[in-house]
Amino acid sequence: MKHHHRYALALTGALLLISVQAGAASLSERWEALRAEQPKLPLRDAAKTLNVSEAELLVVGLGKTVTRLKEGDNVPREIMRRALDLGKVMALTRNENGVLERTGVATKLKPQEEITGLDADKEKEREARMRNIAGGYLGGEIDLRFTFKHWAYAFAVVQPGRDGVVSRSLQFFDEQGNAAHKIFVKSEAGNAVFDKLVADFRNPVQSATLKLAAAPVKPVEKPDSAIDVKEFQAAWGELGDVHQFNRLLTEFGVSREQAMRLAPPGAAQRVTPQAVRQLLSESAKQQLDIMAFLGNESVIQIFSGKVNKVMEAGGYFNVLDPEFNLHLRDSAFASGWVIKRAGVTSVEFFDKGGELVVSFFGVRERAKPQPQSWVDMTAALPKAVAMPALAAK
Template sequence: MKAHHRFALALTGALMLANLPAHAASLSERYDALRAEQPRLQLRDAAKTLNVSEAELLATGIGKTVTRLKEGENVPREIMRRALDLGTVLALTRNDNGVLERTGVATRLKPQEEIIGLDADKEKEREARLRNIAGGYLGGEIDLRFTFKNWKYAFAVVQPGKDGVVSRSLQFFDTHGNAAHKIYVKSDAGVPVFDKLVAEFRNPVQSAELNVAAMPARAAEKPDSAVDVKELQLAWNELSDVHQFNRLLSEFGVSREQAMRLAPAGAVQRITPLAVRQLLEESAKQKLDIMAFLGNESTIQIYSGKVSKVQEVGGWFNVLDPDFNLHLRDSAFNSGYVIKRAGVTSVEFFDKKGELVVSFFGVRERNKPQPQSWVDMTAALPRPDTVARR
């Protein structure tokens, strides 16, 4: 499309938004006008443009393409438990600057696995983990970690897909209206299961009115001078499992990125934000098995395996494999770190707000050291000082 045509289209869309009568400018109408201007705009980005939450914008489709599902403390967990019957699905988890999509079948837990084999370090942790299990999703093709206390709204969405095939999905949101997790049905056998689930969990009140809470202000970091750095470093060096790291952050009251700054000597190496591209390109080239962790305050999704097709598309750096897609808006990345904890090397990238976007590990067998190829590859990632000297 020629530049002056694009400008005219954008101007027309802007005028449509501006000239809607005040009494008629409902959210639904403003969204329709915006879609006429930018038909490829994703729901999340449209919500930001219209200054509403994604859940509120999706709810404008209730009665047409969207069905509001029941709410309640245990409802999201029960819906996810029932979703295990859907068979092949696409599981989508995202945050502001990353999206992880995995197609596959979720693994079910055996009945005793919800008790046996859980982290028994503390009974409190064990009970918390039990509350966040939905009968499966631990390991396997669809590998998820839930924090159900942050889940609030649930919707079923049935609409024509880009390829003309009807898309059926379950979409979950937190109390602020931010996407927690989405599941798309990917098999004909899953359609009647989906329909039955929606009928069972259909909210008797199909209202688009949501009681969305405002996002709280980001808490300020504790001053470095108020942190017992020596004790933090000792505790870091005493970690026996990387899963203990979040407890360390809580114990010392520091943010994740602040801990990178205060880490013991040799435990953290800063790398450039765009090192994520080299990491994925080298992983593909060397055929390394990697783990990618991406999530939000409600859900973390994990991919384990090789990556193949990596490329930049539309301002995002992507993995575009048949059953695994990873989309990273690395222009929003501010920092990256190669981290050594409990004998394990990982790589983490943070955005300009200090939020963790994505982290990577090398796949290793239980009770065995991580592959040297992974350690060597991460050690070669570009550092800010090396880039500056070029």
């Protein structure tokens, strides 16, 4: 190779390196400037403002406040299994328009429960659940349902909290760099467990490079006219368990919100998007035991119990209890539905993109009917103006 060619290649490589370094510095600088302007801005919202993923913004702190953990098909499951030993934690799950934060201690499964305690009568469903078990988290204070195939990156974050106390957390992200789930240590005893976990799972390559995938294309919803509505409604009426509903959607190829439009008469009543405020306010006033489900493609978190303090703040409608916080950006909600399936009444709220944000159930004892107070409260939610069937998309 001629000397001037080698020189040109070396110069090009140096310029590329400088460009990469400048780009990284630029993001760091922009992040610092934004943080100075809006110190309380959540990382997710900051990432959106800076036009990067949350994971990309987090790794700006690599080597300072952030440690990259190992990756691999089974690694997230094993980290979550070890996290059962952290004791009291705050588990945070969010989607685009909602956040659920629950403080407590996760329960561990007994050894035999992993074999015999999970839908043994439905082998296929049992096997699917078994692939997403991390040794616990089923029921109790930290109640989670995992879909680990979407978990791609894991980080340990140690930094001063807003109260001056050092915050230790495990933060997980999907292939697009979106937050899947976060766990914050909430006890002194958990600090040593956390440090040992981080040492054991520390990635030997502390690289800030993330191979992020493009967001998957959302399937186009079938036109209502392409659905055998009569058969769909008959199958809905034959549901013996509310957990069979997702299988029904798959069988008929309908989206979740589309199913509400096509439901049997009386099975899905449309309510106003802001009915969520009345639902939470009345639940607090009447001291009803409720269940709130909120999640994303990677995990669903469930709260069960009573709510007390509800209020609007920061552009969200919130539950602000000592051990449970729920933040809902209901201005982004497009529809709500009171749904009756298999003898169970629930309420679901969808955003303007047709995505499920949050769903609610009344807590009921096994093999007993749901509380009438829950049924009456949901029946009183403000109804939405009836809408004609949507045209094909």
